[in-house]
Amino acid sequence: MILFNPPDDDLLIRKYETISLYQIGRSNISELSEFVFKMYSFHYLKKYQWSSSIRELESMRQSDMDHFDESVYFGFRNSKQELLGTIKATKRTENIIFPIEYEFDIDIEKTIEKENLRVDEVWHLGRLAIDSNLLRLQNTSIQSKRMLQLLLIHSLSVINHQPNNLMIAESDVLIHKTFQDLGLDMQIIGDRKNCLGSPTYPVILKFENMDKWLDENSMQEKSLIEVFL
Template sequence: MKNIKLSVLKKTDLEELAKFVVEENFSHHDEKTPDIQNIMDKEIKYIHDEELCFSNSKILVAKNYDDEIIGSIRTLRWNYRDKLPIERMFSINLKELIDINQYKVWHIGRFAIKKNPNETGIRLFKTLMACAINEVCMHSNVVAVAECDIKLLRTLKILGIEAFAITESIHYLGSETVPVILPYGGLKNFLDKHRHLLCSKSQQLHQGVVLVNHQQYYTFV
């Protein structure tokens, strides 16, 4: 069994993150689209450039001892000026859907876990989720938004995280992807059950856990 290192990603390493997120999305869904490499290269550049524009985001990555990313998640406190990925992808205006005078809005994205089942487990999945939700749930007057694979959407509900679709799904990065709102209540319930998984960026996460089939892992983009 190996140990996993958790750390906050530096802006200088955004290209590595973008490459990991895009490649893992297509890997999970076995996409066979023609000219797939060209499509992936464009998405990698777009995600890199988009993340570079966000000044108030925090990206947590899990790495193995070969210093390879095996998991990632990003939280972003919306400043109401930047156009979020969910707005761009689905042509929606969040200010028309959420009362920004009442709620602080967070975006959760770039959530991916390496497909290789020998390197990842359900503990890593839940740990990354708990760390992101902990950032969001500092106050109760918050909601989170995300665009996620429909299979992950079912998994979130099984874990007790409420998620409500905003509009119709689209095909993105190899899978059916839907925009969702994640209310505070469901996020807080998950966090309370898994608070023991929280750790500082310097702490090591020991992977002495039962591994699950990699087909159960899906992604926020």
């Protein structure tokens, strides 16, 4: 059972200098999908010469709407209410299948058994995107790496709301290295494949590693999750 009530409108979580973090509401999910697609298109065309299509945008938008009731979406906004960075945590149910399963052919139950894990809930982390160019124009000391850390703190706090929860994700190779630089030990569990134009790993993050990272990074940030759980 989901422990939060997804809002219809954006819910302010906390202000950070001149920018603010929100839980994104149902009315703005399409905006979030378009922001993420725009960021993916920009970065992956530049890095990998990937040409995006409107079909992929529509697929992302539909997926975000379908997952809304089982998800928490976060977004940083500036004073003009423009999105600067986003992330999404979604609880796995029998009706939800993630790319790590159908794109990478990963059997989550077999992975749990192989790793000898006790798992109560499986959560997927996705829709991570940051507009570094727009962020640099804001009057704030928060840079992309700090924003990524804050997005991870809040989203992983949702996933980590009880012991024995497991995080799964599809991680771009460069983002995976950034996760490692931040001290977040996301374990690669399969072969690398191209996903939305980007070389991508299927990864998991075990509860004990997630819990340790959250404790080390910011206890006060972790406690803020109680506002909307």
